[in-house]
Amino acid sequence: MDGTPLPRTTVLVLGGAGFIGRHAVAALLAEGLDAHIGSRHPGRIDQRLPDQARACPRHQTRFEELLSPEAWLARLEGIDVVINCVGILRQRGRETYDRVHHLAPAALAEACRRSGRRLVHVSALGLERPARSRFLRSKRDGEAALRASGADCCIVRPSLLDAEKGGYGALWLRRVARWPVHVLPADATGRIAALDVRDLGEALAKLALRPALATREGPAEFDLGGNHAMPLCDYLASLRRMHDHRPALVLPVPGWLARLGSHACDLLHVTPFSFGHWELLRRDNCPRHNHLPALLGRTPRPVGASPRPSGASQPAPAR
Numbered sequence: 001m002d003g004t005p006l007p008r009t010t011v012l013v014l015g016g017a018g019f020i021g022r023h024a025v026a027a028l029l030a031e032g033l034d035a036h037i038g039s040r041h042p043g044r045i046d047q048r049l050p051d052q053a054r055a056c057p058r059h060q061t062r063f064e065e066l067l068s069p070e071a072w073l074a075r076l077e078g079i080d081v082v083i084n085c086v087g088i089l090r091q092r093g094r095e096t097y098d099r100v101h102h103l104a105p106a107a108l109a110e111a112c113r114r115s116g117r118r119l120v121h122v123s124a125l126g127l128e129r130p131a132r133s134r135f136l137r138s139k140r141d142g143e144a145a146l147r148a149s150g151a152d153c154c155i156v157r158p159s160l161l162d163a164e165k166g167g168y169g170a171l172w173l174r175r176v177a178r179w180p181v182h183v184l185p186a187d188a189t190g191r192i193a194a195l196d197v198r199d200l201g202e203a204l205a206k207l208a209l210r211p212a213l214a215t216r217e218g219p220a221e222f223d224l225g226g227n228h229a230m231p232l233c234d235y236l237a238s239l240r241r242m243h244d245h246r247p248a249l250v251l252p253v254p255g256w257l258a259r260l261g262s263h264a265c266d267l268l269h270v271t272p273f274s275f276g277h278w279e280l281l282r283r284d285n286c287p288r289h290n291h292l293p294a295l296l297g298r299t300p301r302p303v304g305a306s307p308r309p310s311g312a313s314q315p316a317p318a319r
Contacts (some may be wrong), residue, residue, distance in 0.1 A: 010078060011208045014038040014061055014108075015085035016053075017045035019167040020122060020158075023201030024083055025053045031205045036079065038086075048166075061086075063104035064094040072111035081208045082112060083120045089135070089168070090269055097138035106145035109153060119153035120207050121146055125223060126285045127157075133276035147218045154213040156204065159225035159286065160194040160235075162303045167197060169272040177239035182248045185258030188232045188281035193225030195292060196301040200224060203295040222295065223287030226303050232281055238304030255282070 011028050015021040016037030028035040035056050039045050042058035049056075059075055063086055066072055076082070088100050105121060112119045127140040146153055163170045176182065203224060207213065213220055230238070233250055240248055253261070262278040265271050292300050 008032070008034050009080045009208065010034040010036065011081045011083060012036045012038055012059065012076070012079045013083045013085060014063075015087070016056075017042075017048045018085055019161070019163070019170070020197060020200060020204075021083075021085040022049055022053065022166070023163075023197050024085060024204040025056065025201075026050045027198075027201040027205035028208060029053060029056075031209065033205065033208065038075075064096070064099045067099065067103045067107050069107050069111040069114060072108050073115060076111060076115055076117055079117060081118045081120065082108065083122070083204050083208060084108065085122050085204075087122070087124075087139075089272065089274060090266060097134050098141070101135075101138035102141040102145060105142045106149065109146050109149035109151040112153065113149055113151040116152075118208075118210075118213050119146075119151055120156060120204055120213065121153060121219075122156050122158065122204070125157045125159055125225075125287065126280045126283070129283065131276075131279055133274070133279050135274065135276035136279065151219075152212055152214045154207060154220040154222060156200075156207070157221070157223045157287070158195060158200050159223075160192045161197045161200060162194045162226075162239075163197040170197070172272050173236065174239055177236045177248075178243060180248055181251060182233065182236055183251045183253055184233055184236075185255055185278065185281060186252035187255035187258070188278075190281055190283040190285055191229040191231055192235060192281075193227075193229040193286045193290070194235060194303045195224060195226040196303055199292060199296060199300050203292060206295050222291040223289060224292040224295075225287040225290050226292075226300055228303075229284070229286045235304065241305030 011033050013021050013024050013035055016025050017039045025035045029052050037056050038059045038061035040062050042060050046054055084105060088095055091097055109119055123143055124139050127136060131137055143155055161170055259278055262273055262275040265273045266275055
């Protein structure tokens with residue numbers, strides 16, 4: 001070594017003002033990396049960003065328009081690593097599941113391959129089983145495109161995310177947990193291993209620091225989850241115990257009615273509950289191997305109330 005300092009790594013966080021993205025930006029800055037923020041409306045996001053991130057360079061990125069490698073290449077000038085945190089819960093106009101979750105990431109991966117950039121792609125758990133939801137199928141197609149791209153990339157699959165602030169789904173679940181009555185699908189028996197979104201942001205920053213992300217077989221794949229896996233009813237009870245030790249009354253709703261309700265929520269764009277979520281809640285949605293502790297180098301932050309009340313059974317560990 002001649003003593004010359006190595007250049008700082010510059011990371012473009014796509015969806016950098018969103019729930020996952022802004023925590024990734026904060027973690028990158030804490031690691032001493034240079035963070036750029038990609039957003040649909042880069043001039044409107046100051047109120048969403050942590051204070052230290054408001055001076056970060058910004059780039060307009062509308063995924064429904066970035067469907068070719070050529071469209072991405074100009075946006076990657078000066079960038080070493082891309083973290084893609086973009087996802088949509090519901091379609092709006094040209095923002096379709098296929099464009100946002102599949103075609104744009106496929107074009108981005110090809111652009112990264114051509115230009116030698118590394119790519120960290122945030123996907124979702126539960127895609128290996130058959131699914132009818134277009135949301136889940138588009139996520140699965142996006143992963144397949146990355147595997148076929150030949151890019152130096154990895155796929156990150158987080159479980160359900162929790163946070164005190166921000167996040168449509170996380171805030172909704174914390175609000176529902178406070179209600180005295182929990183109306184839940186009777187067939188929502190699958191286990192979830194919720195994790196703190198700050199831990200996900202830190203894990204993404206750790207991956208951005210790696211000099212290589214792919215393996216000989218293709219993209220490295222990281223399933224991430226929290227310390228404990230439990231059904232939705234137990235997870236809500238755990239959130240509730242942070243504020244009220246009186247248990248809520250649980251009213252099970254028949255599965256067929258919950259499915260109709262999920263379609264209604266998708267149609268009306270109300271609540272985070274969707275047909276895709278209904279499908280996921282009916283089966284275990286936990287990491288096959290939880291890479292989060294190894295990436296963090298520590299135990300993940302606890303989510304919900306801990307310990308459980310005396311005499312209650314402990315949830316099974318995430319698998």
